[in-house]
Amino acid sequence: MERFLAQNWTVIQPALFLVFTGLIVLLVDLWLKEEEREWLAYFSLVGFGGAGVIVVRQWLAVRGLETPITGFGGMMVLDTLGLLFQMLFFLVGFLAVLLAPGYLTRRRLQRGEFYALLLFSTAGMSLLAGAQDLIMLFLGIEVLSIPLYILAGFARPRLDSEEASLKYFLLGAFATGFLLYGTALLYGATGTTAFEALRASEAAAAPRENVMFMAGIALLLVGLGFKISMAPFHQWTPDVYEGAPTPVTAFMVAATKAGGMVALIRLLYWGLGPADDVWRPLLGVLAAVTMTWGNVGALLQRNVKRMLAYSSIAHAGYLLIGVLSGGVGFVAVLVYLLIYALTNLGAFGVILLLEDGEREALDIESYRGLARFHPGAALLMSVFLLSLAGFPPTAGFFGKFLLFTAGISAGLTWLVVVAVLNSVLSVFYYARVIVKMYMQEPVETPAFSRSWLVAGALAVAAVGVVLLGLYPTVVVRLITA
Amino acid sequence: MIVPVSYYLVLGAILFSIGVTGVLLRRNAIMVFMSIELMLNAVNLSFVAMSRALDSLDGQVFVFFVMTVAAAEVAVGLALIVAIFRSLGSADVDDAHVLKG
Amino acid sequence: MVPYVAIAVLFVLSTGVAVMIMMVGSLFGPRRPTPRKLMPYESGMVPVGRAMQRMPIRFYLIATLFIIFDIEVIFLFPWALVYRQLGVFGLLEMFTFLALLVAGFVYVWRKGALEWE
Numbered sequence: 001m002e003r004f005l006a007q008n009w010t011v012i013q014p015a016l017f018l019v020f021t022g023l024i025v026l027l028v029d030l031w032l033k034e035e036e037r038e039w040l041a042y043f044s045l046v047g048f049g050g051a052g053v054i055v056v057r058q059w060l061a062v063r064g065l066e067t068p069i070t071g072f073g074g075m076m077v078l079d080t081l082g083l084l085f086q087m088l089f090f091l092v093g094f095l096a097v098l099l100a101p102g103y104l105t106r107r108r109l110q111r112g113e114f115y116a117l118l119l120f121s122t123a124g125m126s127l128l129a130g131a132q133d134l135i136m137l138f139l140g141i142e143v144l145s146i147p148l149y150i151l152a153g154f155a156r157p158r159l160d161s162e163e164a165s166l167k168y169f170l171l172g173a174f175a176t177g178f179l180l181y182g183t184a185l186l187y188g189a190t191g192t193t194a195f196e197a198l199r200a201s202e203a204a205a206a207p208r209e210n211v212m213f214m215a216g217i218a219l220l221l222v223g224l225g226f227k228i229s230m231a232p233f234h235q236w237t238p239d240v241y242e243g244a245p246t247p248v249t250a251f252m253v254a255a256t257k258a259g260g261m262v263a264l265i266r267l268l269y270w271g272l273g274p275a276d277d278v279w280r281p282l283l284g285v286l287a288a289v290t291m292t293w294g295n296v297g298a299l300l301q302r303n304v305k306r307m308l309a310y311s312s313i314a315h316a317g318y319l320l321i322g323v324l325s326g327g328v329g330f331v332a333v334l335v336y337l338l339i340y341a342l343t344n345l346g347a348f349g350v351i352l353l354l355e356d357g358e359r360e361a362l363d364i365e366s367y368r369g370l371a372r373f374h375p376g377a378a379l380l381m382s383v384f385l386l387s388l389a390g391f392p393p394t395a396g397f398f399g400k401f402l403l404f405t406a407g408i409s410a411g412l413t414w415l416v417v418v419a420v421l422n423s424v425l426s427v428f429y430y431a432r433v434i435v436k437m438y439m440q441e442p443v444e445t446p447a448f449s450r451s452w453l454v455a456g457a458l459a460v461a462a463v464g465v466v467l468l469g470l471y472p473t474v475v476v477r478l479i480t481a
Numbered sequence: 482m483i484v485p486v487s488y489y490l491v492l493g494a495i496l497f498s499i500g501v502t503g504v505l506l507r508r509n510a511i512m513v514f515m516s517i518e519l520m521l522n523a524v525n526l527s528f529v530a531m532s533r534a535l536d537s538l539d540g541q542v543f544v545f546f547v548m549t550v551a552a553a554e555v556a557v558g559l560a561l562i563v564a565i566f567r568s569l570g571s572a573d574v575d576d577a578h579v580l581k582g
Numbered sequence: 583m584v585p586y587v588a589i590a591v592l593f594v595l596s597t598g599v600a601v602m603i604m605m606v607g608s609l610f611g612p613r614r615p616t617p618r619k620l621m622p623y624e625s626g627m628v629p630v631g632r633a634m635q636r637m638p639i640r641f642y643l644i645a646t647l648f649i650i651f652d653i654e655v656i657f658l659f660p661w662a663l664v665y666r667q668l669g670v671f672g673l674l675e676m677f678t679f680l681a682l683l684v685a686g687f688v689y690v691w692r693k694g695a696l697e698w699e
Contacts, residue, residue, distance in 0.1 A: 177520035
């Protein structure tokens with residue numbers, strides 16, 4: 001009984017803060033008029049900022065400790081890895097809120113639920129970051145996913161948004177089924193759901209002798225594979241990312257990938273560490289398939305949102321190299337996710353500038369000659385796309401460098417070779433947009449809408465990408481200190 | 482006489498497989514969704530059976546959470562299906578094809 | 583396995599008897615159908631409308647809300663078993679949980695989801 005009374009609320013403090021901010025947004029919204037709703041955006045910025053301050057303070061306090069603090073009977077842990085991931089989530093949430101108000105007002109979608117759901121979803125990620133039990137893993141993933149099902153359909157009654165939402169929901173729930181069945185089998189094989197006990201169990205020491213344990217690992221990987229859009233479970237990604245409202249897509253691309261990665265790291269290393277000879281080869285092959293499939297798919301796209309969706313699948317493949325490398329690999333994954341989040345939010349921010357409520361710059365042809373009309377937007381888009389492709393001296397190059405060196409030092413040379421070849425392939429489709437913007441004649445005046453909030457988000461993203469490219473070691477030193 | 486645990490686990494596996502088959506074969510969104518619910522309940526059955534066999538309560542606690550989360554999913558899912566039925570006039574997943582590459 | 587054999591025998595016997603009675607009735611009984619006899623049986627009332635008619639969308643809304651609030655109560659059961667051991671802390675925690683449900687209720691109410699017309 002004492003085990004359960006020792007709650008230690010500090011471990012879920014950031015998530016609690018986000019949930020209560022979200023509740024306030026949800027309830028205050030009921031008494032607000034349409035034109036007052038933009039204030040809810042500023043309030044949720046305070047929410048993300050406040051949660052950020054909490055995790056930074058926790059990080060400063062936890063950094064020097066030998067043994068990490070646990071809470072709720074060992075279900076949650078407060079360690080530097082989890083806290084750094086949470087900082088990333090809150091940064092992404094903050095920037096996604098900056099992207100939203102202009103878009104929502106133009107489309108007459110300005111409702112408080114948008115911000116509340118964004119806050120709830122981020123709270124789910126925050127729980128995932130410290131999960132030390134299969135129950136927490138499941139709850140974190142669901143708290144992350146359920147708000148996103150609704151957000152994907154937020155542009156209702158636009159049919160593409162509703163369809164994206166339905167597809168995301170049905171496939172997400174299907175994946176949840178696999179995840180749960182895997183959990184049930186692991187529980188049956190070991191008699192526990194806690195990562196610590198799972199790690200110490202007999203089944204984990206000799207996994208090949210326990211069919212139930214093996215099947216459990218496989219099903220869990222299927223379930224999580226859906227969430228991080230790992231091939232061959234990635235088919236929903238392009239449809240959902242295309243149909244969802246653009247600010248929601250930006251959030252999903254940047255944040256859910258990070259949430260899925262931290263869940264995978266926690267499960268594989270904290271829960272199934274001793275059984276790594278089972279999942280390591282499997283995940284390695286899937287990583288290679290994922291990046292190749294994503295890049296080939298992106299080559300064929302004419303819609304920019306779909307192209308970025310396929311590119312995000314490819315990036316999931318690169319990130320898996322870091323996950324497989326362990327240790328240094330986690331630092332590489334974190335830095336890469338930070339760079340990847342900033343570049344993607346930036347690219348979606350530019351897409352959001354180039355729309356006016358009726359026309360949206362989704363088709364690749366609408367980027368023809370953009371440099372003529374809006375040289376600033378074209379320059380920013382080029383920087384972000386080059387960073388996604390991994391060109392030096394942008395931050396994307398440095399991120400890939402970190403991931404690949406971690407992979408080589410972990411003996412994954414073949415995978416790194418595949419990834420480098422893939423990066424070369426990816427240059428084609430990123431460069432295609434840049435060529436359209438600078439070297440082709442425009443057909444029509446592009447749509448454009450000025451927004452200070454979007455400009456602010458773009459500034460943060462651009463400064464981040466450039467600084468991380470110029471002074472890459474600073475952030476690594478900060479993380480590993 | 483007591484029914485051995487393995488019977489429950491086999492039943493759970495069969496129900497789960499029926500659910501997966503339903504999701505893959507059915508075209509009506511409601512039926513797909515019901516198949517998913519069947520999968521979740523197969524998991525619940527396995528959890529409770531294992532919990533009993535292992536003499537540990539963790540499995541039953543897990544079932545509580547699965548049930549509540551499934552209820553939340555039902556609420557969101559039904560609302561989505563009703564919304565798409567209103568604008569499409571059909572709940573067939575094949576009729577939803579605005580998005581494709 | 584023995585007790586199950588008895589159940590199986592009972593099952594077969596009861597099904598067999600029921601089928602036999604219905605067969606005997608339809609083979610030997612006189613058949614004089616009238617419109618009133620062919621009507622669907624709705625507890626002696628005259629049936630109203632078709633069985634496959636469409637439901638107003640409001641039923642779905644109410645049903646959806648019912649599911650959520652109904653299932654969340656599940657957490658009260660384990661709590662009720664151990665609330666003495668949990669003491670004041672457990673009580674406060676449960677009240678926090680219920681307060682969250684009330685927040686949801688306020689939201690639903692204010693949004694007008696409970697209005698029938």
